[in-house]
Amino acid sequence: MTDGRTPAPVRPGPAPGSPRASTEEAFLDAAERLLITVGYAGVSTRVLADEAGANPGLVHYYFGSMDNVFLRVLERFTERLIARQREMYGADIPFIEKWRQAMHYLDVDRPYQKVWYELQAMAWNKPELRERVAWVNGQWRAVLTEAFAGPRERYGLTMPLDALVALVMAFNEGMIFERLAGIESGHAALLEWIDAWLATWEQGASE
């Protein structure tokens, strides 16, 4: 479930540069926009085609079904996200800088978060999607585990590494989840405190 192997893609990707590729991307882009604006329940073949400026029949021609459209959206989304996370935490900068960068993403990535959370809500009731969502979560967890192992040691934290990672992931997910409902109470205060707390650690230790 959270092992390392990448699940097989839904379909072999089209040859880049072909007209197929650009139309497909138009559909996937449109799907993301619609997930942000109306949610997954409001995305039908016709609505999607209209948003993409394409013919409704092409949805079936390219993807076979609406379910596959969302699978492809999730696939493309995953690639981009994991790559960026891995790059960021892998950079050769002090941990607190990585943390601040991550918290900056937490703020500017709001549109993408809506896409991602709509896909997850959809996955609650679709085993096919669930598996992939769990895989992405596992990837993310792996990145954080690697990134937090060092700092945890240096700071002398007693919390087990997997518990620490679970805590960080969960409270981030919880904050994003709340914000999707327009709730931000205490978020800023919490992030400020964490930042200050990390700063005191970083002050005492050399990196």
Added chain:
Amino acid sequence: MTDGRTPAPVRPGPAPGSPRASTEEAFLDAAERLLITVGYAGVSTRVLADEAGANPGLVHYYFGSMDNVFLRVLERFTERLIARQREMYGADIPFIEKWRQAMHYLDVDRPYQKVWYELQAMAWNKPELRERVAWVNGQWRAVLTEAFAGPRERYGLTMPLDALVALVMAFNEGMIFERLAGIESGHAALLEWIDAWLATWEQGASE
């Protein structure tokens, strides 16, 4: 948004004992079951009526629209939940006992959590629901703020109270959110560590 006033009910509740009341409850019960099993996108008037064992026309007769059905589900759900939380944290027992009780609920309440999270996912795209979801969240936050003020003082925590409450709420919501996708990595380790950590505090202090 998160102020104290209760939002006006969608409709005046039916007189208890009338046939109306029992049929309405049958619909609301059926709606909850369907939210658990198929998600909000799969609940139509006919599916709902079938699950409730009633005539499809009654959905319109009783609720006026499907949107109102979900609003009523949220209303009824809210009353029950807030009442229990308030009672639990208000009880005259050591804080760690309350915490353990809450973590026990976190485990046994999974069906209700699915209902609650489906409603929230629905609310992301429906301002009418969003407002009520935010109100419930505010109620919950108020309960936790009251419950954590004392222990925070006693334990001498430096984290501001609103940040502490935000942290507890967010990481709980995040864990529930993950579990809905079948993810539990690190959850047990985290909860165990917190429990042990609280126990050391409770050992030193009297209460």
Added chain:
DNA sequence: AGATGCCTTAGGCAATCGTCTAATCGAGTC
């Protein structure tokens, strides 16, 4: 007995759903 009023029924309305087919388009090949 008759009338009142709520509850429930079956059924139909236009609109939309996902999916599929057949015809057309247009660029590239012989």
Added chain:
DNA sequence: GACTCGATTAGACGATTGCCTAAGGCATCT
């Protein structure tokens, strides 16, 4: 110029959607 073939089009299929209406059932009250 004839041909090929992927890309695109319009259109139709049956099923389902939310919502509404007209008629019947049934307990209660006068």
